[in-house]
Amino acid sequence: MRPPLSTRGLLxxxxxxxxxxxxxxxxxVEERPRPDAQMMHAASGLTGEWxxxxxxxxxxxxxxxxxxxxxxxxxxxxxxxxxxxxTLGSREAKETATNPAFAALLVRLLHDAGVxxxxxxxxxxxxxxxxxxxxxxxxxxxxxxxxxxxxSLGSSSYGANQPEATWIDMEVWLTQVCGxxxxxxxxxxxxxxxxxxxxxxxGLDLLREAARRTGIAVTTPASLPEGISLRxxxxxxxxxxxxxxIGGGQTSLGTCAHAPVLPTGYQESLPIxxxxxxxxxxxxxxxxxxxxxxxxxxxxALRHGLPVGGKFRSDGQARLFTERSPExxxxxxxxxxxxxxxxxxxxxxxGSGVTHLC
Numbered sequence: 439m440r441p442p443l444s445t446r447g448l449l450x451x452x453x454x455x456x457x458x459x460x461x462x463x464x465x466x467v468e469e470r471p472r473p474d475a476q477m478m479h480a481a482s483g484l485t486g487e488w489x490x491x492x493x494x495x496x497x498x499x500x501x502x503x504x505x506x507x508x509x510x511x512x513x514x515x516x517x518x519x520x521x522x523x524x525t526l527g528s529r530e531a532k533e534t535a536t537n538p539a540f541a542a543l544l545v546r547l548l549h550d551a552g553v554x555x556x557x558x559x560x561x562x563x564x565x566x567x568x569x570x571x572x573x574x575x576x577x578x579x580x581x582x583x584x585x586x587x588x589x590s591l592g593s594s595s596y597g598a599n600q601p602e603a604t605w606i607d608m609e610v611w612l613t614q615v616c617g618x619x620x621x622x623x624x625x626x627x628x629x630x631x632x633x634x635x636x637x638x639x640x641g642l643d644l645l646r647e648a649a650r651r652t653g654i655a656v657t658t659p660a661s662l663p664e665g666i667s668l669r670x671x672x673x674x675x676x677x678x679x680x681x682x683x684i685g686g687g688q689t690s691l692g693t694c695a696h697a698p699v700l701p702t703g704y705q706e707s708l709p710i711x712x713x714x715x716x717x718x719x720x721x722x723x724x725x726x727x728x729x730x731x732x733x734x735x736x737x738x739a740l741r742h743g744l745p746v747g748g749k750f751r752s753d754g755q756a757r758l759f760t761e762r763s764p765e766x767x768x769x770x771x772x773x774x775x776x777x778x779x780x781x782x783x784x785x786x787x788x789g790s791g792v793t794h795l796c
Contacts, residue, residue, distance in 0.1 A: 481541035511569075557679045561575075632659045
């Protein structure tokens with residue numbers, strides 16, 4: 439007669455079986471290129487091309503004199519402070535956001551959200567992150583989806599805060615010289631109240647000068663609620679299927695207490711706020727429209743395997759372009775074997791008079 443199986447023995451068998459299951463699962467999960475990997479690479483490449491177009495603009499205006507060959511895209515950074523600077527910002531975040539692979543990430547997130555070439559995507563862009571605006575527009579152009587873009591000109595540190603190279607300077611240059619298709623449906627000053635409030639002395643005049651220089655009219659809302667309403671009405675009229683918010687503009691975040699800590703990345707739904715001053719993000723989300731929220735860039739980069747800072751290598755970002763594909767049959771077989779082992783152990787315990795584990 440077989441000796442009874444002790445409780446300790448059964449626990450050992452269970453532990454070994456579970457460890458085997460984990461090892462088998464890890465060894466049988468294959469990293470495969472995503473079906474949209476080619477499109478992701480194309481969006482990343484187009485973003486890099488458009489960054490070099492911005493470099494030509496800055497060189498023409500005497501804002502950049504860097505070496506021809508250099509790591510990253512340092513010319514995409516603005517100044518620490520200028521008369522059109524709204525708030526102090528993180529240089530690390532702005533350097534991280536210069537990575538063209540963010541366009542690949544946008545393709546991935548948009549596809550995962552179900553966006554296709556027939557869709558309309560709304561974009562709210564703060565001048566704080568012109569690189570992410572360019573990356574988003576490149577992703578949508580490669581995908582064939584239509585962009586409905588609204589932008590504001592005020593910028594935090596190291597964004598598009600050089601008075602001679604504001605966001606609308608970059609946008610006009612990119613559309614007229616570099617072949618970018620999408621352009622802002624309307625542009626506001628941004629900053630406090632979306633009307634340029636709180637800018638340093640002379641800042642609003644510099645934004646008006648940028649408008650005259652580019653031939654782009656700047657819409658100045660009478661109040662923050664009006665700035666929010668202008669955007670939400672446009673997106674409703676255009677029938678957007680998803681919103682991409684770039685940066686932490688007041689009109690996007692609004693006055694809900696939890697707005698500064700809204701989760702970043704793709705969000706199918708968001709907690710609803712009843713505050714009458716809730717921003718565009720929450721007003722769109724409450725209609726059941728998903729959101730891609732691009733803020734807290736360091737955390738977003740780390741979550742998706744992108745490097746932090748301005749020096750990055752394409753071979754270190756391969757995980758972004760792949761997906762994990764488990765081999766299901768072997769894993770199912772191991773699970774079945776585990777269940778058999780547990781069942782046999784249970785029978786032996788019952789045969790020995792042990793009915794529960796101590």
